[in-house]
Structures are given as structure tokens and as C-alpha cells.
Amino acid sequence: MRRTAILGSIFASLALLATSAIADIANTSHDLRSQTTLLTQAGNTQICAYCHTPHNASTTNSTTPLWNHQDTVATYTMYSSPSLDMTIAGSPAGVSLACLSCHDGTVAADQLINFPTGITGPDGIFFLGDSLGTDLSNDHPISLTYNATQDPDFVAAVNSQVNGLQLFGGTGDQVECGTCHSVHDNTNEPFLRMSNAGSALCLACHIK
Template structure:
């Protein structure tokens, strides 16, 4: 009983601290980059944002232990139908002279785009929760593939009026046209675009150089420490190579879809709106891998020596 009371007290103090506007979480090396449960990437019924009523499972909307979709070399344990690479308009040719065609779109970016393409439904999963192995036709009798609807209905409890089964929000809908996005599936060639060598240790990059002296302590000093979430943990030894997938920049080079990164004060303070009651839960630091998010353009300046 005493233990319970102590735990409850600590928990309530934690909530109080998290609720104040200036409370930005800090992360230290070795900590897990977790928190997906309260993030926008929990689409199960225990989630806080866009949720499906029919399952409490969290991982199922992206991963399944068996019968995964390996089309286009999709990984890891991918449980979704995706748009075909040929459906995308790729970036084209960079100033550095690197060309990206739609056939180059890599599996990790296809994975993100299996929701953020604006056409594939959230419930387009290959293996349904529990015993319901889906195969190619399952819940609702639909076929796995872009645009197919598996029969789960979605709504967002927090934002009234959000009733769509697929990504419609302009902000979150990256779409099929990737020519207006930072190049993805682009080979990291450190001889162009001011890119640092791939062996560069992330935490050794001094992001405070040339900035005002206050940069050293700004936002918990994250520019000075430059810690990133790599392979599920906050790391002080990882290199730029660890951010790449098959030597390329993909969506997951900059974002970790599980990391409810609450270390970026600019997003924490910016979020407010109709129907939003839990301000802390609304912000995920945009799932950015870097502790401190993109403060001082730290994400950009980690790869680009500008």
C-alpha cells in the first residue's frame, strides 16, 4: 500500500511537471527512444489521436510477426500494402548531379508512405490482429493494395470532424509527388552538397559554432550534445552512416516512427487548437530522431556542414 501511494505521488508529480508549458523532456545516451503509445502513431483503440475501435494493438498497423509483406523488399516485418514505386514522382536531379528516379524509392520510405501517401488507407494491413490471417482478401472482402480498405473505421477523438480512413491533412499528406520534399532514397555522397563524411560521430559535431553564445545552453544544451535516436536508443557513439539505409537517405534517416520525442520546445509550445485538451500528448517532436528536434536547424546541419 505504501509503495502504491509513493508510486502514485511520483506519477502525479511527473504529470504536473509535464503539464507546465516549459517542460521539455531531456534524453541521455542509452535511454530508449520510446513513447509510441501516447503518440500519433498509436492507431489502436487505446491511442489518443486517430484510432480504430476494433483493436487495442499498436504495432499491428505497421508490423506483424508472420505472413509479412515483402514486396519491393519491404522491411521490417512490414504489415501493410503500399503504393508501387512507379506511382511516385521522385525528386529528379539535384544540384550536385545525383538523379533519383521513382524506381529508386527505397523500402523504408515506401513503408512511411504506406500511410503518408494520401491514398492508402490506414487499415490496409496484410495480417489482421489475432487469428485473422488476412491473405489477399479479408475484413470487408477487400484486396490488399493501395487504396484498399480492410474494414476498420477510423476517427480522431481529439480533433472533431476527422473521419477519413486515409491521410487527408495537407500537413501530413506527403503524397505521391516526392519532387517537393527533401530528397529521399538518395545516395549519400559526401563529396556533394556540403555533406560531412559518413564516419562522422553525430555527438562530436559542434552545432554551436558560429552561433550566439546562448546556443551552448539553449533548449537544454541540445545543440552542444547533438544526440540522436539510433536503433531504438539515444546514442552518443552513432555516426551519420547509422542514419542511412543501404547508404541512402530515407524518411527514417531523420524520423524514428516510435520516438515520442518531446525534447523540442518549438513544437511543444506551438500546438493548440479546438478539441485538443492534452497539449503534451499532441506533440511528438514530429518523430524527429534528434534530441531537441530541429532547433537551430540541428537536423539539417548534422549532415550538411553549412
């Protein structure tokens, strides 16, 4: 009995190790090497280059580390609702803006600031199918200041996190795309910070 239990726990740990070993960006849809339509990138072996660069990174989107994707200059319609209690910004900020530089459909996925060695430049033809557009009024609010004292139906944030979900920005209280999504890890599809089975992701913040 005892031996079986020990073996069981060894197998459980091995399974955990295996899970963490595959929890990376390679071969997910954020591994843009898989996008054959990015023609000039044919032969590019660098995964990170579509979003990060070691030198001369974006200074306009400095909130996202060493950012290498050209910024979107779109104007957005933000979420609004009569029952919204917390403050939403007039336009998307920080990490959300980084996501939207591909996901609003206005900038091609290969419009980089610095191209990896040997890659000449963008085709500028690959616009995302999974695009939110510039009308964000029909999407969950983002660039929103999380403040549970303004609405009792919310879990209080502790150290810029709500049940482990990261809040962003200089004051560490902004709900952005990266709060619900982990851009490098597709273990919980589609790139979710935690499984939403039983609406667990929603209930991490909402008390309903």
C-alpha cells in the same frame, strides 16, 4: 558543495531515465489505437499490428522488418534540381515506401496484410491528413545515394551513419524518410531523429 553536485548528477540521471522511459510509440500519433475513425479496429489493443506482424509478413517490402501494411502502388514524381550532385532513384525505395504506404494518401491506414485476432478487416476509410501525396518534387530528396565525395558541402558518412543519422539499403548509403524520422519515438516532434533546434538536424549532414 560536493554533496549538492552529487545530488545534482543523481537528479540529472533520474531525469534521463524518465525521458527514455517515455520515449516509446504509445500515445503518439503512430499509436493508431487512438484513431477512432478506424472503426473495425475499435477494441484493438495492439499498437504494432498496424505496421508489423509476427508471421506471413510482406515479401514485396522485405526491406522493412516484418511489414504488415499493404504496399502503395502509386507512381511518384521524384525531387530533381540542377544543383543536385548525388544520385536519386527513379522511385522511392525500402523504408520510404513503407512510410508512403500510409503517407502518400492512396492507401487507407488500416489496409493491413494480417489483422490481429478478433479484428475482421479494414474500413478503408481513414486516409492520412498528413499526406505528402505522390508528387515528391517539393519534398526533401529521398532514396538518394549519400556520397560526400560528390559534394564538399556534406559531412562524410561513417559506418552507414552521418552524425548518428542512419542511412539505409543494402549498401548502407540511402537517405530515406527513416534517416530524419524515428517512426517509434516522438520525443523530438514530429518524430525526428534529433531536435532541429538551430537547424541541428539539417547541419548534421549539410555544411553550411
